[in-house]
Amino acid sequence: MTVKAAVIGCGDVSTVHFGAIAKLDDVELVAVCDTDPGRLAAAVAAYGVPGFADHLSLLAEQKPDVVHISTPHDQHAALAADCLERGVNVIVEKPLAHTLEEGRRLIEAAARSSAKIAVCFQNRYNATVQAMHALLSSGELGEVLGASATVMWQRSAGYYQSRPWRGSWAGGGGGLMMNQAIHTVDLLQWLVGDVVSLNGNASTRFLGGTIDVEDTAEFVAEHATGARSAFYATLANAVNAPVTLDIVTEQATLSLRGDLTVTYGDGRVDVVPERVVESGGRAYWGVSHELLIADFYARLGEDGPFWINPSEAAKSLRIVKEIYRQSYPESLAAVC
Template sequence: MTDLKAAVIGCGDVSAVHFEAIAKLDGVRLAGVCDTDPGRLAAAVGAFGVPGFSDHASLIAAVRPDAVHITTPHNTHAAIAADCLHRGVNVIVEKPLAHTLEEGRRLVEAAKASDAKLAVCFQNRYNATAQAMHSLLSAGDLGSVVGASATVMWHRDTDYYRSRPWRGTWAGGGGGLMMNQAIHTVDLLQWLVGEVVSLSGNAATRFLGETIEVEDTAEFVAEHANGVRSAFYATLANAVNAPVTLDIVTEKATLSLRGDLTVTYGDGRVEVVPERVVESGGRAYWGVSHELLISDFYSKLSEAGPFWIDAEEAEKSLRIVKEIYRQSYPDAAGKVS
């Protein structure tokens, strides 16, 4: 890998894992940082010894990075990413693709029109367990998928939202639990089982109503393109961040994800695929695979064609979430657009 220049736009919480990943990559160096918050910007400049900028256009003009990592609030993802792609800069953007369907479609079109690549951070697809599930299902030896289910039983409190007020708003986050936490599991469900063609669901605010205007609990039943039905439940009202569950039942085995993956075959055999364990300054619920996704992205910059988790791929989970909102808030167009 040649000497590539990276820059991070947004120096908040999740940027930590991006800085870690960049530091570990051979042939890639951090060349600049950007944040609209003077305190966060100063901290990043001091920590990494690179130039700092208060807007991404100035950063690109001065640093001329080969790739930028966008770790800003949801409602800025599409605009910043589209502008960077227009300037010929490769982009890694945190999930979700955008905070609205309109902005998501805008970014899809911008990516199609650019020679630069775009990746969306659905890093859990790189987990050892998710990779094993995908390989087993793709091989066909387990027979057809019969059904699937998933849960996200996590905890968030008032302080979490007050520390970053945009998270609790439709304008800033584009939604709550489903956009900011559970969308990773939604992505895995549709990636492993098949694209969702219809669903019936509901989202509601069950216990954080005095703090946020978005949902903290949601559920849906989905029909996939292959005729399989899946059931999904998520909430932030749990006492702890419990392991995400994802169960896929096939004709010949059951795949159960609970941190590690347990495969129980019809003949009684049981196999366990352990998840990788890595040391990181990031939060445990972000998973262990940002580094793998980021490394893979940089390794493919010289190849033709889009990155495999691109804007069109990320738009699938955005549409699922927004369909739940459409069914739950029929009189509030701003929540479902």
């Protein structure tokens, strides 16, 4: 049976969603939706399907089985909830929502619905990250003693001026931590354990004349496992350097720098290469969107929620918003 798919939001990251849909057997793209007339017209021309400016009209007329949502952050929760309430399965880009309140709304909508929903933390599907998780879960490395991570990237004023929502609390719900570094925050808490307390700070170090939100942040977190992690991220770097993630255990050190290097206490060294795939997307989006999307479609007939669901995605959202609460105590826009 052919599964009918639609895409809401035809901006930058929709490229990887369209590409993933095209590679799936028995999945047919039936419609696109965007409130921007130019982007909508371009998508209709590129993919040869009907276009809609209103998502409710799309749902009523085309009756898709799965909707991909790749809109600005402030639209994620409302659009996804509308789909779930109509029994339509959803794949939504990160973050879960731009506010904690909207995140809770989506969690509740998912709990009421028989449909499935996935949140795109696709880096969990990276070959290196899967290897790290398997090693840590096996117990053979002993207890995790600590971890650290960095995101040293570059964004220009033009990046924000081309999509003003990215640099605003109202549209993005935050800056660096919500739009770029949240993937690494997600991996840190998934691999090391739930964060039970943290002390952090977010600030605007070089794009203050362009954005209202942060371009630099750091924190120290305590995890439920008893381990401590340190994190630093900035958009002031000269280039988009590889994300780093180091985890120290009783028996080995795991160092992620593109590929994964595992250095054991007895001197052995294993290297797990990251897969390389061709993609129409940007290199810093990672290589695993297609894997997450294919896995979601493969699990549509299974009982129970998809494993990266709103409740799971809320963990990283709460971490980011706690950093904002500590950094901007006077701003409801930052912490809500």
